[in-house]
Amino acid sequence: MTEIRVSAEREGRLWVLRLEDGGVTQARHLGEVEDMVTDYVAVMRGLDPQTIHVTVTAIDPGDGLGEEITAARQAQAKAAEAQEAAAAHLRRTARALRDQGLTGPEIAVVLGVSKQRVSQLTLAHRISA
Numbered sequence: 001m002t003e004i005r006v007s008a009e010r011e012g013r014l015w016v017l018r019l020e021d022g023g024v025t026q027a028r029h030l031g032e033v034e035d036m037v038t039d040y041v042a043v044m045r046g047l048d049p050q051t052i053h054v055t056v057t058a059i060d061p062g063d064g065l066g067e068e069i070t071a072a073r074q075a076q077a078k079a080a081e082a083q084e085a086a087a088a089h090l091r092r093t094a095r096a097l098r099d100q101g102l103t104g105p106e107i108a109v110v111l112g113v114s115k116q117r118v119s120q121l122t123l124a125h126r127i128s129a
Contacts, residue, residue, distance in 0.1 A: 094121035
């Protein structure tokens with residue numbers, strides 16, 4: 001599989017697609033980026049289009065919005081990481097409370113979640129025990 005990383009920058013009515021390892025092509029719409037880059041790379045490098053994977057690394061619609069888009073994506077990634085960490089912490093805490101002898105309904109009150117959620121949080125612990 002050939003990995004092609006590309007950035008897209010709006011110029012007039014077209015998107016200019018710059019390949020990180022060299023080369024430029026264009027598309028009328030962002031939805032065409034993968035196909036246009038795949039076709040370009042296949043022709044220019046003599047590769048089978050089925051072996052090309054395109055990743056868009058940056059999108060800049062102009063007027064400084066490219067930086068805003070990058071910042072928003074970074075914030076989303078951080079939020080997802082924080083959510084995963086919080087969920088893991090909640091699972092560990094629910095299991096520790098269960099190990100201390102609290103009932104499902106008691107754990108629900110302590111953690112501020114439903115009884116069903118307590119069951120989900122502690123299920124893996126009961127299966128592996």
